[in-house]
Amino acid sequence: MFLAERGIDIKEVERFYVTKGKFMVVTKDKEFGIPTKELDPCVLDTCRICEDFSSQLADVSAGSAGSLDGCTSLIIRTKVGEELVSISEKAIETKKLDGEGIKKIERFALNKKMRNYGMILDQMEICSACLTNPYAFTLQIRMR
Numbered sequence: 001m002f003l004a005e006r007g008i009d010i011k012e013v014e015r016f017y018v019t020k021g022k023f024m025v026v027t028k029d030k031e032f033g034i035p036t037k038e039l040d041p042c043v044l045d046t047c048r049i050c051e052d053f054s055s056q057l058a059d060v061s062a063g064s065a066g067s068l069d070g071c072t073s074l075i076i077r078t079k080v081g082e083e084l085v086s087i088s089e090k091a092i093e094t095k096k097l098d099g100e101g102i103k104k105i106e107r108f109a110l111n112k113k114m115r116n117y118g119m120i121l122d123q124m125e126i127c128s129a130c131l132t133n134p135y136a137f138t139l140q141i142r143m144r
Contacts, residue, residue, distance in 0.1 A: 002042055008032060018064055049116055053109035060084055065108045066101035073097060073105060 003010050003025065012027040022033040055061035059081035060074055067073045074094070076082055085094065097105075 002039075006032065006034065019069060051113045051116055053112040054105060063105075066097055066104040073101065075105070 003013070008025055008027070012029075013025055014028060015026045017024045017026075018036065021036050023036050023039055025032040025034065053065075054063065054075055056077075058075075059078045060076050062072050062074050064071075065073060074085060076085055
């Protein structure tokens with residue numbers, strides 16, 4: 001529906017990516033740039049309280065932050081992740097991120113934590129009524 005409202009047929013989409021504050025939609029004939037702020041109605045409530053910008057528990061996480069245009073940053077955290085990327089090296093080209101790219105990822109991660117902290121407090125109030133709290137430690141505080 002989001003794409004259809006903008007005259008984009010999902011069946012014609014070849015890929016999506018995010019760059020410089022725009023959600024890019026690529027079809028075989030055209031590329032559309034949609035400001036990421038227009039995606040706000042599509043964002044799940046859980047994303048508004050999540051502090052995990054880079055999938056910290058994943059063996060490998062991927063995203064555009066810190067990457068050159070057209071590339072994807074991979075963060076490899078475990079031996080399993082190393083093996084996965086090693087096996088994939090015949091299909092993908094890899095190179096190490098520079099210090100600036102790493103700083104960019106760290107900055108985005110910190111910004112997400114700071115931005116969503118207030119939303120976490122709001123969510124604790126909403127969820128405490130039915131005890132479906134995203135942070136179990138807050139249930140203990142409320143029961144005192």
